[in-house]
Amino acid sequence: MKNRDNLWGRRLSVLIFVWISLLAVPAVGDELLIRITEGADSAIPISVVPFSESGQMPAEEKVSRIIQNDLQMSGEFDPLPPEQMLSLPSEGSDVFFRDWRLLGQRYVLVGQVSNAGGTLQAQYELYDVSQEKRLVGATASAPLSASRSLAHHISDRVYEAITGVPGAFSTRLAYVTLERLVSGPVYRLQVSDVDGKRARIRLESDEPILSPAWSPDGTKLAYVSFETGKPAIYVHELASGQRQRVADFSGLNSAPAWSDDGRSLLMTLSKDGNAEIYRMNLASGDLKRLTNHWSIDTEPTYDHTGQGFFFTSDRSGGPQIYHQASDDAAPRRITFGSRYNARPRTDSSGDYVYYVHQREGAFSIARTNLETGDETVLTRTESDESPSLSPNGRMLIYATKSGDGSVLTVISAEGGAAYSLPASRGEVRDPAWSPIVR
Structure with missing residues (x-):
């Protein structure tokens, strides 16, 4: 004391x-060095499928990887490692819900990122696996130098669509x-x-x-x-x-x-x-x-x-x-x-x-x-x-x-x-x- x-x-x-x-x-x-020290037993299973890419990408972490890390650090989600996924779809028409149910996943996020003249554009879709329903389908863009901001924005949208609470990743x-x-x-x-x-x-x-x-x-x-x-x-x-x-x-x-x-x-x-x-x-x-x-x-x-x-x-x-x-x-x-x-x-x-x-x-x-x-x-x-x-x-x-x-x-x-x-x-x-x- x-x-x-x-x-x-x-x-x-x-x-x-x-x-x-x-x-x-x-x-x-x-920079602070993030270290996950404890997970939550009730964390929601989610798959952030690596986004397909076209054009020159920034040297930073990939957008989908940042989203996966965001959701994991919230403590409310348990992202599936990409190497354990049965397929890597980049759009909703390629999502086979049976495969994701077999993996015990509740949500799947797929998307594509492209470099359009120095602007990053991301198209992404979030699906509820059990209901086989699309919850979010959107496009977002950011300067090439702001790929992390783009990823945090998508994380916020995903978090809010699932929890009903605004995300705080941005x-x-x-x-x-x-x-x-x-x-x-x-x-x-x-x-x-x-x-x-x-x-x-x-x-x-x-x-x-x-x-x-x-x-x-x-x-x-x-x-x-x-x-x-x-x-x-x-x-x-x-x-x-x-x-x-x-x-x-x-x-x-x-x-x-x-x-x-x-x-x-x-x-x-x-x-x-x-x-x-x-x-x-x-x-x-x-x-x-x-x-x-x-x-x-x-x-x-x-x-x-x-x-x-x-x-x-x-x-x-x-x-x-x-x-x-x-x-x-x-x-x-x-x-x-x-x-x-x-x-x-x-x-x-x-x-x-x-x-x-x-x-x-x-x-x-x-x-x-x-x-x-x-x-x-x-x-x-x-x-x-x-x-x-x-x-x-x-x-x-x-x-x-x-x-x-x-x-x-x-x-x-x-x-x-x-x-x-x-x-x-x-x-x-x-x-x-x-x-x-x-």
């Missing part, structure tokens, strides 16, 4: 740092890596695909970068940087690289969280002597104080209504999760299962709140059912932190200790199948999952 209590204190400390390097053009980052991850060099530590704010590919460095510094948070339109990141000699909150426009320091008050400036309309940020400030929750209008800079207590109030996040918010407070003697239904409502304590519950994150339906939970010396990710109050511990590792929920509510990413460093781990929101995303060098922490942008 002492180590985590020290971390709690460090997050609220004002430290002195001296240098930062900004990258005007995003540099290629360190979304992105933001995270911070730490490389410990002889000359000193190097922190990098990076953005990648959800499978860790196409990583790009957005900010590099020899001082800490913390708490990245996506704007609702997916175009900006808010985060905390120590480059001014103390923690300050920045808003960073990803397309242009331009950024603005929005909170640099005396004391603590931390834990930014966007409103649904992108016009304001929740944040923790101690400018008046104590750590409290404020809301800042980004256009005017106007502040409204939302909590008022002698305790530490921090780590705010909006609830599913966009009107109330969850936050961490030690007003009961140790860090616990509270909910405030509106600006002027009285906070209500949510967690009771242990003496340490912090870093709340809610789902879009308002059914659950997820958080870091301490019990018997271990720090895990847990969730509480907001209707019943029932608590479920979702992870089995001993030092987990920084949970972030996928925008479709089906997956949860968090940072966890691995050896002397840390990696990102993704699990189903029910606590089932998992995969890890270690950095190719150094540690990776503070993940944030982007919204779905149509």
Whole structure:
């Protein structure tokens, strides 16, 4: 408990740092290395038949292979290896359902990819094997350099056709890596695909970068940087690289969280002597104080209504999760299962709140059912932190200790199948999952 209590204190400390390097053009980052660590017993059998190809194809992974990997990493599908398939059809007229039933498959995806003058075009069809019915028949295209985007798009369509829930494979991850060099530590704010590919460095510094948070339109990141000699909150426009320091008050400036309309940020400030929750209008800079207590109030996040918010407070003697239904409502304590519950994150339906939970010396990710109050511990590792929920509510990413460093781990929101995303060098922490942008 002492180590985590020290971390709690460090997050609220004002430290002195001296240098930062900004990258005007995003540099290629360190791709995360996906490792499937656990499958789900109830995973749906699906066959992603290798797409036929015509014309010059990109040097990257094949589109159908990326789709297969996407579906597998969700934990909800069990793709059949191509070498076990009895045939390799590329269009619906060549699909013989009896063969796929013999293989125990519930769905089959077939398709064709062609290079038409530098544009990739994909025609694909998804079939329900038992009903012998086509569920999806569509065409999609992308520049030759964006074959991964094309594949993720098809994965999203397939996922939604089967589950009824929008896919999140076209979304992105933001995270911070730490490389410990002889000359000193190097922190990098990076953005990648959800499978860790196409990583790009957005900010590099020899001082800490913390708490990245996506704007609702997916175009900006808010985060905390120590480059001014103390923690300050920045808003960073990803397309242009331009950024603005929005909170640099005396004391603590931390834990930014966007409103649904992108016009304001929740944040923790101690400018008046104590750590409290404020809301800042980004256009005017106007502040409204939302909590008022002698305790530490921090780590705010909006609830599913966009009107109330969850936050961490030690007003009961140790860090616990509270909910405030509106600006002027009285906070209500949510967690009771242990003496340490912090870093709340809610789902879009308002059914659950997820958080870091301490019990018997271990720090895990847990969730509480907001209707019943029932608590479920979702992870089995001993030092987990920084949970972030996928925008479709089906997956949860968090940072966890691995050896002397840390990696990102993704699990189903029910606590089932998992995969890890270690950095190719150094540690990776503070993940944030982007919204779905149509």
